[in-house]
Amino acid sequence: MSATPPTPLYRQLLSARFDDLPPTVRTLHERVGFHRYRGKVEVERGDGALSRLCAWATRLPAHGRGTIDVEIDSAAHGERWSRLFAGRAMRSRLWANEALLCERLGLVTFAFRLEVAPLGAGHAVVWHVAKVRAMGVPLPRRWFEGVGAREYERDRRYRFDVYATLPWVGRLVHYRGWLDVD
Template identity: 55%
Template sequence: MSASAGPALFPRLLGARFARLPPAVQRLHLHTGKRRYHGEIDVERGRHWLARACAWATRLPPGGRGPVHVDIESSPQGETWARCVGPHVMRSRMWATRDRLCERLGLVTFEFELDVENDALIWRVAGARALGAPLPVGLFRGVSAKESEVDGRYRFDVCAALPLAGLLVHYRGWLHVDA
């Protein structure tokens, strides 16, 4: 972490709970500046036409299995993530609003409540807007995200399903997050 820049986004939002995260999860979220992480990903995509439209609007990755790299640029104001799965890039911008994490993915901005449970970072949707218009938070009960550590390796598991559309995407995998 840069000494003059102040705390990174996730430690700031989680406060004392950040120390309860496993070391690999802490390492991913601790630093400011630019970093790149490499790993493997397995992506399952929904087939319903509405699921495909929602996935396009949020620029979700295509189905498949293989290498992934994640570029993170972090500052005290927020973070920009680029998740690169083959030629596809899923970009998002994250920042803090009150005690929540905001993430803009394509045409949609989400608000997440973050918590630490069973040695994992849990993301829960607390609000969403599409093109600035609020969406009912109940639509997002099928959205979950978890970051954990298994055998010393950073793991991620993200699933998004919506009423009527069904599964949008389920992606999971790991990243090398060295000390």
Template identity: 55%
Template sequence: MSTHVIPHTSLFASLLGPAFDALPAPLRILHLRDGRALWRGEVEVIRGRSLLSRFCAWATRLPPAGTGPIEVEIIAAQGREQWTRHVAGHAMRSRLWAGDGLLNERLGLVDFRFRLASLDHDIVWTVAGVRVFGLLPLPVAWFSQVRAREFADGERYRFEVVAALPLAGPLVHYRGWLEVA
């Protein structure tokens, strides 16, 4: 009996399917490899000011406001990824995995489920579900103003994340660029 080894497909490639191959090189490079990768760049972080906004940012370990360097370590293996973003002495960690055709991301106390799409050569993240403590579901409609976009600017990987909630208002808006360290 012969054993066939099935080549591993990266998390984002498996979720985006054939659209992954049409993405610009900086996006494919960041999302394609297994192992450990270190990326460095610049980020601008704008944080919400309301008490509820600050609590939500704490619960998801969002970075502090400011402009400056960012370092992102990505450890990928067997269709799972761990991202650690270092901004101004703050580490924002998340774990990512696939489930039911969606990207799952655990950020602090909150589990997000995102629908990924390739739109005009960008990767667009749209919230499809949210749970607190992995158990308590929250209405998806609350998260209609939470979105992320990855795109290329020449040979540079770029990102933008915007999050706002009803009652809390703006939580965070961060954007920047990364290059392989």
């Protein structure tokens, strides 16, 4: 008797709305097991001392543009992502908890509410911060209103747009680009 394959993380969280996503976004998020993707990215970083400290604590990428390699290992318990910017890895672990997408980045754990929203002629996954903990200590959600992401498709390519700006700190990072998803 064969085991039932695990339900992919995004399908768990988005339910029927998952089917509204464009093909490349669905493909990237419905695969189980290990997959590698390559694309291009542009990264803008804040330059203040506090911005650099916060970026270090969450292992955010350095300023620049070039190639990005993304490795995703998806299993029943969640996903492990490794994003390689100019050879430097930004690793995170993602899992579902109470209908939220949780992501551990360095010393910080975020919980995001995912939404499928119209974007141009299609739909996008939009990430909204619901909760944040730094080294296990809860932080005020209002501090993170400038943190989020969008995943969408344009020109038959998977696209991403990730941004993080904090009050009193300014921009931590804004990175955007595309991946080839076969």
